[in-house]
Amino acid sequence: MVEAALAEAVTHSAAGAALDIEQVSHAFDIDGAELPVLSDVSISVEPGEFVALLGPSGCGKSTLLRLVAGLDKPRAGALREDEVRIKSPHPSRVVVFQDPTLFPWRSVWDNVALGLEAQGILKSQRHRVDAALDLVGLADFRNAYPHQLSGGMAQRVALARALVNDPKILILDEPLGKLDSLTRITMQAELVSLWQRKGFTTLLVTHDAEEALVLANRVIVFSDRPARVKADIRVDRPYPRHRGDPYLADLRRQILGLLGLDVTW
Amino acid sequence: MSTYSLSDGLASGAPRVSRAPLLAWVRESGAGVAASIAWIAFGLSCLLWEDVGDWSRTHSLGIAAFIVAAVALFGTVGADYLGSAGRALRQRAAWLVALGAFLTLWELATAKFAWLPLPFFPPPQSIIEVYTDDLPKLLDSVFASVKLQLGGYLIGAAVGFLTGVSIGWSRAVGYWVHPVLRFIGPLPATAWLPIAFFTFPSSWSASTFLIALATGFPVTVLTWSGVASVSSAYYDVARTLGAKPSFLVLKVAIPAALPHVFVGLFMGLGSSFAVLVVAEMIGVKAGLGWYLQWAQGWAAYANMYAALIVMSLLCSGAITLLFAIRDRLLVWQKGTVKW
Numbered sequence: 078m079v080e081a082a083l084a085e086a087v088t089h090s091a092a093g094a095a096l097d098i099e100q101v102s103h104a105f106d107i108d109g110a111e112l113p114v115l116s117d118v119s120i121s122v123e124p125g126e127f128v129a130l131l132g133p134s135g136c137g138k139s140t141l142l143r144l145v146a147g148l149d150k151p152r153a154g155a156l157r158e159d160e161v162r163i164k165s166p167h168p169s170r171v172v173v174f175q176d177p178t179l180f181p182w183r184s185v186w187d188n189v190a191l192g193l194e195a196q197g198i199l200k201s202q203r204h205r206v207d208a209a210l211d212l213v214g215l216a217d218f219r220n221a222y223p224h225q226l227s228g229g230m231a232q233r234v235a236l237a238r239a240l241v242n243d244p245k246i247l248i249l250d251e252p253l254g255k256l257d258s259l260t261r262i263t264m265q266a267e268l269v270s271l272w273q274r275k276g277f278t279t280l281l282v283t284h285d286a287e288e289a290l291v292l293a294n295r296v297i298v299f300s301d302r303p304a305r306v307k308a309d310i311r312v313d314r315p316y317p318r319h320r321g322d323p324y325l326a327d328l329r330r331q332i333l334g335l336l337g338l339d340v341t342w
Numbered sequence: 343m344s345t346y347s348l349s350d351g352l353a354s355g356a357p358r359v360s361r362a363p364l365l366a367w368v369r370e371s372g373a374g375v376a377a378s379i380a381w382i383a384f385g386l387s388c389l390l391w392e393d394v395g396d397w398s399r400t401h402s403l404g405i406a407a408f409i410v411a412a413v414a415l416f417g418t419v420g421a422d423y424l425g426s427a428g429r430a431l432r433q434r435a436a437w438l439v440a441l442g443a444f445l446t447l448w449e450l451a452t453a454k455f456a457w458l459p460l461p462f463f464p465p466p467q468s469i470i471e472v473y474t475d476d477l478p479k480l481l482d483s484v485f486a487s488v489k490l491q492l493g494g495y496l497i498g499a500a501v502g503f504l505t506g507v508s509i510g511w512s513r514a515v516g517y518w519v520h521p522v523l524r525f526i527g528p529l530p531a532t533a534w535l536p537i538a539f540f541t542f543p544s545s546w547s548a549s550t551f552l553i554a555l556a557t558g559f560p561v562t563v564l565t566w567s568g569v570a571s572v573s574s575a576y577y578d579v580a581r582t583l584g585a586k587p588s589f590l591v592l593k594v595a596i597p598a599a600l601p602h603v604f605v606g607l608f609m610g611l612g613s614s615f616a617v618l619v620v621a622e623m624i625g626v627k628a629g630l631g632w633y634l635q636w637a638q639g640w641a642a643y644a645n646m647y648a649a650l651i652v653m654s655l656l657c658s659g660a661i662t663l664l665f666a667i668r669d670r671l672l673v674w675q676k677g678t679v680k681w
Contacts, residue, residue, distance in 0.1 A: 146582050168584035178575045182597045182674045192583035194593070222674045242583065 093125035093278035094159045094169065094245035096145065101154035102303075103140055113303035114140045115151070120297060120306065124159075127272055127279040129289035132299030133336060138282040141304070142250050145280060146172045158246065168192055171239040172248040175255060177231035179223040185234050186210065186219040192242040209241035212271065229260035240271065247272075249281040253288070265291055269316055286332045290325045291318050298335045308335050373435035374418020380442025381411035387446045388467070391454040399467040399474070400453065407445070414438050464644035472648035479633070484652060486628035490546065491618050491660075494553025498614065499607055502558035506565025506606070510599070511591055523562060531556035531617045539625045549621035556617040557610035561603065568602025569595045601675060604668045611664060615657050630656075 103115040114137035122128050130138045143149045144156055147166040156163040158170060171192070179188045190206045193199040199206075210216045213233040223231060232252055239247060249268075253261045269292055272279050283289050289296045290312055298308040310332070314324060388404030418435055421428030445466055451457040453465035473480070508515040509523075531552045542548035572595050580594050622631025630653045637645035 148578055148581065166581040166584070168582070170582065172578070172582045174575065174579070176575065178573075178579050180576065180579075180594070180597070182600070182672075191580065195580060195583050195585035195589050224674070238579075238583070 092243075092245065092276035095124045095157075096120075096122040096246055096278060096280070097155075097157040097160075098122075098141070098145070099155045099157070101141070101144060101151045101156060103137070103144065103149075103151045103153075104303075115144075116303035116305050118154075118304065118306055120309075122278055122280070122295075125276050125278055126295060127269075127281070127293045129281045129283055129293035129296045130299065131283060131286060131289050131296055131332065131336070132304060133301050134284050136299050136302050137304035138299060139250055142172065142248050142280065142282055145246070146170055146248055148172075168196060168242040169245045170248060171242050171244040171246075172250060173232075173235050173239050173252040175251040177223070177228075177235040179226075179231055179234055179238075181223050183223075184219065185215060185221050185223070185226070188223070188234055189237045189241055191238055196242075205241050205243075209237040212240060213237045213267070229256050229264065232256060232264065236268075236271075240275070243275075244277055246278045246280065249279065251282055251284070254283070261288075266317065268292060273316065286329050286336075287320065287325075289332075290328055291320060296328075296332065298332055308332075370421070370432065371418045373439060374414055374421075374432060377418070377435045377438035377442060378411040378415035380439045380446065381407050381414060384442050384446040384449060385411065387449045387454065393453045393465075393467075394456045395453065395460065395465075395468075397453065397465065397467045397471060399470045403467045403470055407442075410438075411442075461641060461643055464647060468644040469648045469651070472645050476645060476648075480649065480652065483628065483630045483633040483649070484656070486626075486632075487618065487622065487630045487653075488656070490549055490622070490626065490629060491553060491614065494550040494618075495557050495611065495614050497550065498554030498557030498610060499561050501554065502561030502606065502610065503565050503603060505558070506562040506603070507569055507591065507596065507599075509562070510566045510569025511595060523559070527559040527563065531559075531613070532620050535621065535624060545621075545625040545627070549618070549626050552617050552621055553614045556613040557607075560609035560613065561606040564602045564606030564609070565599060568599030568606075571602075572598040601672060604664075604672070607664060607668075608661070611661060619653075 098118055098120040101115055101118045102113070104111050104113045106112070118141065120128075130141065132138050140149070144151050145163065147163045147170065150164070158167075163170070179185075180191070183191070186206060189209050190199055190203075193202050193205065207216070207219075210219055213236055215230060215233055215237065218226065218230065218234075223234070226234065235252070253264055256264065265288060268279075279293075281289070281292060286296075294312055296308075296310045296312060297306055298310070299305065300307045310328065312325070312328065314322065318325065385404045385407030388400050388407060393400050414431070414435065417424065417428060417431040421432050424431070448466055452460070452463050453467065505519060505523075509519050510516075534552055534555065535548075538548040538552055539545055542551060576594050576598060577590055580590055585594070618629070619631040619634075622629035623635045626632060630649050633649045634646055634653075637643070637649060
């Protein structure tokens with residue numbers, strides 16, 4: 078069964094795009110002073126990989142995601158999606174933010190339809206909206222407004238809004254950070270199964286080492302600001318993974334050590 | 343446990359049952375009966391004494407008061423058979439009591455015993471007389487006012503909305519328009535009246551311009567602040583989903599700013615009413631403002647009150663309409679201000 082899931086992930090991997098981050102540096106201007114946030118970051122992501130970016134909070138992980146999404150331009154270096162330079166946002170790279178940021182004036186269905194509407198293809202592709210809502214299990218809430226949803230449901234809608242575009246790279250900026258621990262565990266399992274079924278390349282920013290290890294093929298650990306790649310760890314374990322797996326526990330200890338935590342628990 | 347207490351309640355409550363229906367009846371229909379009594383008092387106050395002046399509608403008014411009393415009585419007592427109309431009447435019965443009492447006092451204080459100085463405080467029947475005898479002129483005035491107000495308001499709201507969105511969206515437009523707005527906006531639109539009346543070809547176009555100006559300023563400022571305060575996260579989301587700038591304006595900025603826009607439209611409505619009345623009193627030879635002025639000139643105080651009542655109905659009707667439109671467009675918003 079595990080092999081079947083893996084095989085499925087491999088056969089679908091054509092749906093994902095390769096991502097190359099080449100010697101990227103970035104800085105912010107704050108009151109005239111330059112604050113470096115990324116320093117010479119190079120990461121090469123294979124199509125269909127699930128990569129977790131782990132680092133101390135405020136280290137610049139989210140900035141890197143904004144660069145990958147094309148929302149900001151790097152001061153130095155280049156980012157490429159399938160060899161093509163990333164210059165502006167494109168629906169093949171969709172971001173799910175920490176806050177669901179659903180549009181409160183739109184119903185759940187209309188929120189999910191946003192991407193298709195913005196690209197002008199909603200009329201012929203309405204079924205994709207219904208399919209995305211089915212995928213996250215919220216078909217019954219299509220007419221609800223965001224204020225009527227719980228945190229977990231809202232984040233699911235945000236996920237559906239991203240997935241409806243059939244992204245090649247799914248960018249997740251701590252999307253489960255504000256959820257309660259039960260909802261979080263459920264949604265982690267859902268994310269893995271979505272990734273296995275769809276085969277998109279996934280980039281997940283998190284500050285939770287356990288979450289990174291349960292979800293990703295590869296965990297990249299960043300240093301404090303300005304962020305540099307400190308370690309690039311392969312996680313060769315089949316899915317679904319178990320939190321109690323001694324192999325993962327060992328990796329977790331290593332990672333926390335890299336993050337400067339003396340682990341005795 | 344609960345079943346015991348239920349049967350206990352039924353047993354010991356038996357003697358109370360006979361009293362309860364009466365109490366319930368008083369609670370439901372008491373106000374209706376009181377309203378009926380108040381209106382009968384009003385009817386009697388019209389018919390029992392001779393008028394101190396010469397008014398032709400006293401008798402009809404008395405009869406009408408009795409009809410209202412009958413409707414109030416049968417409407418509330420028989421509300422159960424009248425559906426939603428009956429329920430609505432019951433809810434408003436307390437107001438009917440107050441209104442009946444007020445009208446009785448008014449009738450006695452003016453038409454019957456002249457406790458209030460007469461030409462300045464006309465009795466109810468003389469105002470009714472205005473509505474029946476001077477109806478064509480009053481309707482003409484209403485029509486003229488509505489036409490002027492609607493034209494100016496719609497122009498002002500549209501221009502204000504477009505200006506507000508442009509300033510909020512484009513830095514270049516903001517650079518040029520913002521100082522002009524700061525300089526001209528706070529000036530009361532009525533201050534332009536003398537200039538407007540000789541620079542514009544007609545008093546009608548001058549007033550339309552002024553009403554538009556009074557409406558446009560608050561609409562512009564609030565639309566602008568609404569657009570400017572839209573969270574950048576919304577734009578980020580839309581951009582990563584493939585939105586072009588036109589989509590960002592039409593489908594993100596404007597819907598997000600709409601609650602602010604309605605506050606602006608509401609404030610604009612208020613200040614444009616003021617301009618309308620002043621413009622009609624000073625320059626335009628039609629409309630309710632002019633009717634008021636004309637009535638004052640002839641010392642026709644009843645006509646003034648009659649026109650004031652119509653004016654207040656129109657203004658509050660316009661605001662009710664605006665709020666109805668807002669509630670329709672902003673169903674997604676919860677806990678909004680009630681009018």
